[in-house]
Amino acid sequence: MRRQLPVLGQPQPERADAARNRQKIIECAARMVADRGADQLSLDEVAREACVGVGTVYRRFGDRAGLVYALIDERERCFQEAFMTGPPPVGPGAEPAERIRAFLAALVDRIVDQLDLFLLLETASPKARFSGPYGVHHRHLATLLAQARPGSRAGFLADALLAPVNARLISYQRDERGLGIEEIKAGFDELTRALLTPRQAPRAPSRGRPEAGP
Known part of the structure; x- marks a missing residue:
């Protein structure tokens, strides 16, 4: 079994739909960083790119630092x-x-x-x-x-x-x-x-x- 290390501080299991949304958000954020640079990372734009509500991104990651940790x-x-x-x-x-x-x-x-x-x-x-x-x-x-x-x-x-x-x-x-x-x-x-x-x-x-x- 893979060790769960304390990087994000969120080891609790996720619902399947929440896990899918999380992965979609991370993938979109990674593409934006690769295309535009990390300093242009915006949670609002990530939400639009991932086709999820802005509230979903903020609830899941809290702020930009939380998304960077992910x-x-x-x-x-x-x-x-x-x-x-x-x-x-x-x-x-x-x-x-x-x-x-x-x-x-x-x-x-x-x-x-x-x-x-x-x-x-x-x-x-x-x-x-x-x-x-x-x-x-x-x-x-x-x-x-x-x-x-x-x-x-x-x-x-x-x-x-x-x-x-x-x-x-x-x-x-x-x-x-x-x-x-x-x-x-x-x-x-x-x-x-x-x-x-x-x-x-x-x-x-x-x-x-x-x-x-x-």
Whole structure:
């Protein structure tokens, strides 16, 4: 049985007609994004394209962020399955520090894969921005950080590491700074290594031999 991951927060079963309408709406929205770009996504236009009432779209998805979550749902579930149950180093079986580095690199690829939709999601309210996939990513990363650095403020560190892994910054680094995706991932790897490398206590200054007297 396929694991139901907490992406949309709507795991309840649907009636057959509701499921058909939902799929029709998602397919129309996906076509509109492919043809016009994610920033032109409008729930009213999606309703017209899907030949359903506007109220149906709003009741089913709530707002544009809810529809975006639905559009990224399938690939997000595959991504979550990879780091929850997949092979190492992204999945279980590798050391926590190695899994953290692999997870962040995979997350960069995940965002680039649907960059326009993640850009749109980041314009939503903070509640929408930090729910859905972000909450799952944060819990996973905080768990690994607690294992890699016992006693650390793992929740805060997880937020700090996830903060720069966002569509706006990745888009800016790629388009304005001219960085390739592999360079961006290498930067995150360097940042993570710096965070996880144990600090060495400063060595006491060595005392030279006393100078001989005259």
